[in-house]
Amino acid sequence: MSTVDTSTSPGAGSGVRAGEARRTPGLVPVAETLETTERHARPETPTPPVPSARERWAFWRLLGSELGLTFRRPRNLAMLAVIACVPVIIGVTLRIVGGQGGMGGIIADVAGNSLMLTFFALSFLVLLMMPVAVTVVAGDSVAGEAGAGTLRYLLAAPAGRTRLLLVKYLNAAIYAYAVTAVVALSALLTGLVLFPAGPVTLLSGTTITMAEGLLRILIAVGYVGAGMAALAAIGLALSTFTEVSIGAIAGTIVLVIVCQVLRAIPELDSITPYLLPTWFTNFDAVLRAPVDFGALREGLVAFGAYIALFGSIAWARFSGKDITS
Amino acid sequence: MTTVTQEAGAPFGAAPPPADGAGESAIVTEGLTKRFRGGQVAVNALDLAVPRGSVFGFLGPNGSGKTTTIRMLLGLVTPTAGTHSVLGLPATQALPRVGALVEGPAFYPYLSGTANLLRFDAADPTAPRTTARRRVAEALERVGLSAAAGKRYRNYSLGMRQRLAIAAALLGPRELLILDEPTNGLDPQGTREVRALVKEIAADGTTVFVSSHLLAEVEQMCTHAAIMRTGTLVAQGTIASLSGGLxxxxxxxxxxxxxxxxxxxxxxxxxxxxxxxxxxxxxxxxxxxxxxxxxxxxxxxxxxxxxxxxxxxxxxxxxxxxxxxxxx
Incomplete structure (x- = not known):
């Protein structure tokens, strides 16, 4: 067996000598046999171990799994349902109040056009209710898994810390947009049912077509969603510091409330531009004619800064954390 | 996190080279030490060598550093000092080929057994989605949970939860199983089942690293053992060689x-x-x-x-x- 191997293996000097040795039947030098055995064994010499190959769509599969958890979880769906109810309640109330006549200002605006309820509902809910819903998902994202112990199994799978954190953030950001979209859709449908459809009169008195009104709602949703996603970054960062999700959630909500209080104090005007909630209501720029894109851009820069800052904090904390839960 | 790219065509869990540069060891640690904040030394200069193909019992009383060691092997806890390799690779790279049960089962209570396993399978970047359902069904079958696959985890008994955790460790082709106290909380019947399962898995050539505070259990299941005491390795070797000292x-x-x-x-x-x-x-x-x-x-x-x-x-x-x- 070994002699056959040597004759077929090309090149090596010992192969030639093995060939010569074979011409003398029955006489195989011991040294020769050793060498051929060695060479026979060589292909079995272990090569360095290689890590397993990654699947191409693995990241998106994990994100899909995460979204499936978030949007199948009864708690998260309940929050969406509650938030969807609020514009309906506002709409019905305004319809009753507006029907009595003699109301001016914002109520008259809303009662006068089906699209205005959407902006009103957004400006009302963006102060606290939407932040609470987004914070519950973002604050729970890492702390909840740590508290339940599933985090250790995800990381041992191995999900990878940076990868998992990114998935968690994208998931929270998508939920933030879902919350915003639910408010807008619910308000839009309620408005269409309860109030007259037609051209929209803006704050500045200019009138735009209904189609353009819908486009502006879309811009407002994009902007408010970005603001909620910025808040989600804060929730995620706090979430990496604790194993108790309620702590991260409460911490983020308290932060929002404190910011709202600070904004209300006129003496503290100088710090309000640094507070995240200050920028949430800037979406009313779409009600100007033309749209005040400058105000929107400023807000988006603030959101981007918050996402970068708190995303970095979350990463710095999570990537080196000892998982002992 | 180390991003590893390799020839894309390689099949999932493709049999790696039979052995590695570090010899025939599935786990090697050198001077592995963990000092937690506050100065408590959980694991002190641990030199462990777990041979491939062995059923390795990791023995020690509660609080002797077994779980911390396992957490370091799985990349959950960063060692203060020392090195370790798993299957001849830096630990985090080997993890797709390692199944683990750490400190009891932990799952999503509102998901079914199947959905829970699919969730953890999705977290493994080397696991192919196309075969996920089949592999999950096989893992459940192997631990005898097929009948309860659609039941919510919330309604599982303690024994079923433990078995689901073992199923999660068996989701892919594994070369190493790390089982931390696999019989904890099980009744005698469940304990026997787990032991039989471990033997069966080991018979397929998978290395099993099992921690326990039960001496008798390790004696019955294992070919090798290491004994820990207050974070220090006291002895390790084959069961025969350990007992042979007396x-x-x-x-x-x-x-x-x-x-x-x-x-x-x-x-x-x-x-x-x-x-x-x-x-x-x-x-x-x-x-x-x-x-x-x-x-x-x-x-x-x-x-x-x-x-x-x-x-x-x-x-x-x-x-x-x-x-x-x-x-x-």
Whole structure:
């Protein structure tokens, strides 16, 4: 067996000598046999171990799994349902109040056009209710898994810390947009049912077509969603510091409330531009004619800064954390 | 996190080279140390070598650093000092080929068994989505949970939860299973099942690293063992070599202890000890039946004769001079 191997293996000097040795039947030098055995064994010499190959769509599969958890979880769906109810309640109330006549200002605006309820509902809910819903998902994202112990199994799978954190953030950001979209859709449908459809009169008195009104709602949703996603970054960062999700959630909500209080104090005007909630209501720029894109851009820069800052904090904390839960 | 790219065509869990540069070891640690904030040293300069294909018992009382060691092996806890490799790779790169059960089961209570396993399978970047359902079904089948696959985890009994955790460890082709206290909280029936499963898995050539605070369990399941005590490795080796450190003894139950001791002495047995109603001595190479015959010939009333093979517990007591904290 070994002699056959040597004759077929090309090149090596010992192969030639093995060939010569074979011409003398029955006489195989011991040294020769050793060498051929060695060479026979060589292909079995272990090569360095290689890590397993990654699947191409693995990241998106994990994100899909995460979204499936978030949007199948009864708690998260309940929050969406509650938030969807609020514009309906506002709409019905305004319809009753507006029907009595003699109301001016914002109520008259809303009662006068089906699209205005959407902006009103957004400006009302963006102060606290939407932040609470987004914070519950973002604050729970890492702390909840740590508290339940599933985090250790995800990381041992191995999900990878940076990868998992990114998935968690994208998931929270998508939920933030879902919350915003639910408010807008619910308000839009309620408005269409309860109030007259037609051209929209803006704050500045200019009138735009209904189609353009819908486009502006879309811009407002994009902007408010970005603001909620910025808040989600804060929730995620706090979430990496604790194993108790309620702590991260409460911490983020308290932060929002404190910011709202600070904004209300006129003496503290100088710090309000640094507070995240200050920028949430800037979406009313779409009600100007033309749209005040400058105000929107400023807000988006603030959101981007918050996402970068708190995303970095979350990463710095999570990537080196000892998982002992 | 290390991003690893490789030829995309390689099949999932493709059999890696049979051995690695570090020899035949599935786990190697050198000077592995973990000091937690606050100064508590959980694991102190651990040098562990787990041979491939072994069923390796990682023994120690609660709080002796077993779980911290396992957490370091799985990349959950960063060592303060020392190095470790798993399957010849830096630990985090080997993890797709490692199944793990760490400190009891942990799942999403509102998901079914199947959905829970799919969730953890999705977290493994090397697991192909196309085969996920089949692999999950196979893993559930293997631990006997097929019937409860669609049931919510919330409604699982403790034994079922433990089995689901083992199923999660068996989701892919694994070369190493790390099981931390796999029989914790199980009834005797469940314990037997887990032991049988471990033996079955080991028979397929998978290395099994199993931590336990139960000496008897390790003795029954394992080919090798390491003993930890307060964060320090006390001993490691094959079960036989560990027990071999202590001599087999013979025990004679008799009212005539003095006569019995004299007879044993004439046989040349070492370390003859007389106690109330019994005499013990190191058996050496002698045949116990010959000793019995001699005792009867000398008129010693033999009520019982037993050969005492040293157990791991004796080894542990011998090594540490302490009893083993079995409960807790």
């Amino acid at each position: 001599a087999t003894r013979v025990r004679i139950e008799t009212p005539d202890t003095a006569d019995a001791a004299r007879v044993l002495g004439t046989f040349g047995l070492a370390d003859v000890r007389s106690e109330a109603g019994q005499v013990t001595a190191e058996l050496g190479g002698h045949a116990p039946e010959r000793i019995n015959a001699a005792l009867v010939e000398e008129g010693v009333a033999v009520r019982g004769l037993a050969v005492l093979r040293p157990s791991l517990e004796d080894v542990f007591v011998g090594l540490t001079g302490e009893g083993f904290d079995v409960d807790g």
